[in-house]
Amino acid sequence: MTKVYWTATSKNGKTGNIPGAWIGENKEECRQSCKESGCPLFRKEIAEKLGLLPCYAHVGRVNMAFSSVIKAAKLNPERYSLDSAFSKAARSARVGRFSVIGNAGILSMDEVKDIKKGFKRWNLGVLGYFYGWKKYSHLKKFLMASTASIRDADNAISQGFRPATVLPANFKDEVFETPNGNIGLQCLAITQKNINCNQCGLCVREWNPLKELKRLKAMGIVSKKVYKRIKNHPKAKSLIIGFVTHR
Numbered sequence: 127m128t129k130v131y132w133t134a135t136s137k138n139g140k141t142g143n144i145p146g147a148w149i150g151e152n153k154e155e156c157r158q159s160c161k162e163s164g165c166p167l168f169r170k171e172i173a174e175k176l177g178l179l180p181c182y183a184h185v186g187r188v189n190m191a192f193s194s195v196i197k198a199a200k201l202n203p204e205r206y207s208l209d210s211a212f213s214k215a216a217r218s219a220r221v222g223r224f225s226v227i228g229n230a231g232i233l234s235m236d237e238v239k240d241i242k243k244g245f246k247r248w249n250l251g252v253l254g255y256f257y258g259w260k261k262y263s264h265l266k267k268f269l270m271a272s273t274a275s276i277r278d279a280d281n282a283i284s285q286g287f288r289p290a291t292v293l294p295a296n297f298k299d300e301v302f303e304t305p306n307g308n309i310g311l312q313c314l315a316i317t318q319k320n321i322n323c324n325q326c327g328l329c330v331r332e333w334n335p336l337k338e339l340k341r342l343k344a345m346g347i348v349s350k351k352v353y354k355r356i357k358n359h360p361k362a363k364s365l366i367i368g369f370v371t372h373r
Contacts, residue, residue: 128233129155130225130241131195132211140315141223142324144253145215147241148195149228156192157184159232163258166274177295183227192227208241212248220324224254230269231262238268251330253323259287270331270367280306283364288331293368300352302368309359310366314347321347328367335365 129151135143150156160168160181167181174180182188199206212222222245224230233241245252252269256262259271259282271287273279279291284306293302293312300317302310315323323329326347327338339356342348356362 128159128237130208130233131199131206132208133195133206133226134211134214135216136223136226140322141253142218142322143216144219144221144223144324145211145250146223147225147228147254148192149225149230149232152196153189153192156228159229160184160257163229163231163256163261165229165257165272167257188227208244209247212244212250215248215250218324219250220327221251221253221330222248223323224252224269229258230254230256230265231258235264238264242268251327251333253327253330255290255329259285259289268331270329276302276304276310276366279310279366280304280308283308283361283366288335288364288366290329290367290369293370295370297368297370301355302366304366308361308364308366309356310368311352311356312368312370314342316369318347321345328365334363336362339365 128149131148132145133148134145136146149159165181167179170180195206204210224241242252255270255272256265257272266287271282271289273282273289273291276291279289282289291310300312304310311328314321314326314328326342327333328335336357339348339353343350343353356365
């Protein structure tokens with residue numbers, strides 16, 4: 127069984143104050159989950175060759191925080207269980223992050239089912255991404271499929287996944303279309319200052335993106351023009367979320 131640690135809160139301004147998962151009993155197991163997925167951001171030389179930034183999670187603050195989680199969990203393992211963390215989550219939390227670090231593809235179908243039940247028990251949406259959609263089909267309806275290009279996003283959609291993708295560094299438009307005629311929206315938590323992932327909800331795979339867009343339009347976060355363009359698009363339910371940086 128794959129070890130997953132759960133924390134109740136977060137100081138991450140982009141995601142908001144939400145509970146989160148840390149995959150892997152130790153850093154080596156965590157890194158292996160990313161390596162096995164084939165994620166191009168895991169290896170710096172591959173990421174740079176593709177014109178992308180290498181993964182931020184395995185260096186810097188996230189990596190340091192994971193060290194603290196591992197250490198603290200040895201002293202009080204129950205504190206880092208799903209139910210314990212979710213019970214202490216902020217009342218404002220609408221979602222839980224799966225995951226802060228590590229690739230969910232390492233989890234078996236049964237493990238994924240148990241985690242889904244946990245989220246439902248606490249009435250939280252599952253916010254998260256995984257790399258390796260060709261390899262981990264059991265995550266198709268559970269998480270967003272991370273893709274390294276718009277063409278890869280098109281391919282993922284053709285197989286029933288809903289993707290997130292990396293956009294060119296000089297990309298400016300809010301809404302974009304792909305070579306196969308799919309439609310996408312730049313991450314609102316990056317392009318706008320007045321919303322975070324918890325408030326947004328567009329990257330919760332099990333939620334209908336059109337319903338979330340309608341709510342965001344009512345909040346004044348999404349313009350009527352953007353909402354109408356996406357709503358009237360024939361492939362709106364497969365809405366891609368784009369990131370100019372993968373952060």
